[in-house]
Amino acid sequence: MSNLLRDRLAAVFDDTPIIDTHEHLRTDGDHAFNHMGLETVLRGYFGWVVPGAANEEGLSPEAWWTRLRPALDRRRNLAFYRFLLPAFRDLHGLQDDELTDENWETLDQRIRDAYQDPSWFRHVLQERAHIQTILHDPYWKVGDGRPEQPFYRVALRINSLLYGYNRDARDHNGNTPYTVAERLGLEVDTFDDYLALCEAFVRHGLEQGAVCLKGAIAYDRSLDFQPTPKDVAARAFGHPSEDLTPGEVKAFQDYIVFFLAEQARAHNVPFQIHTGLARLDGSRAMFLIPLIQAFPDVRFVLMHGNYPWIHDLAGLVLSFPNVYLDLVWLPILSPTAARRALHEYLEVAPADRITWGGDCWTAEETYGALIYMRDLLLDVLTEKVQSGYFGEALARDLIRRILHETPKELYAL
């Protein structure tokens, strides 16, 4: 169906240098170029919903596909699968509507061949997807603010700092801040030493070039952070995990999150926080109200549309001028929820508080995530203009704001 208005908006989208506010792209280490293939792309979110997608056992490619196929056949409806297909079509010439016994091997070979050129991922991200800047969250490099690529800026992952009450505790990625203490040559014997480490961790990361703090804490524990007196928080410090009650650990972590918000304020950088899904009993963004209220001058970027509580986020951004909403990940979780959410967000959230990111590990996934975002943004804006809610000039302006101007301003890029 041709729609001239939508085509004109698409031209604006394709002309906009995109600032992608969140990715985990792995372009070195275990995803080295000569290991990239179909399996590497499928081990991401697809692997979350299709068991056996990651070939941890080192099966032959044929044995891997044979194991994967029956599970895939029962889950072909999922967005975590479908968002990859446009990327396979546009980037690697997949002709069919689905991955099949007949086409997987050719596709796998094409991906392997493409990555023989070390600049392939840059070609996809910069030339095909028109991404100008990526905020990179390399959670496997604790406390490291140095960008891996000239067009990356680091979001400094702070989860490990919630697990510094002893040297054996680890966050959900297996990280401890004591590796950073060693690197910085800091002795940590007392709780005050530990707070000095938190301060140095943030200062050092930002000096290296990081542009914001990032907490994926909802994968570790609940987002119910309460103001906590220092002496209560200090009780957990230096004790083995088996001697600590859940309440003592929570008090320590609550205090550290408030302390980190204080650091975000001191350095005037945004604080990105994962909301929704993860540990579902504690990931609802509403839990963050005490923190948001305690720091009215810290910009909290609440990510993922707080899915499945997309409406809560609309209420939060409307109620608190220091709340930003990032659509990151939402379009590939559920493009329908993202459409509904965006329709609503555009009515309650100032355009200078909405951003987007992909949240992926490979360039193919990021490309697919962007295609999903492009489609739903163009659909929503077209519907808004056609219903008379606003005019075409504003729709064009919103594309540039969400994808470029707002993140540029927010992260001082």
Ligand SMILES: [Zn+2]
């Ligand atoms: Zn992420």
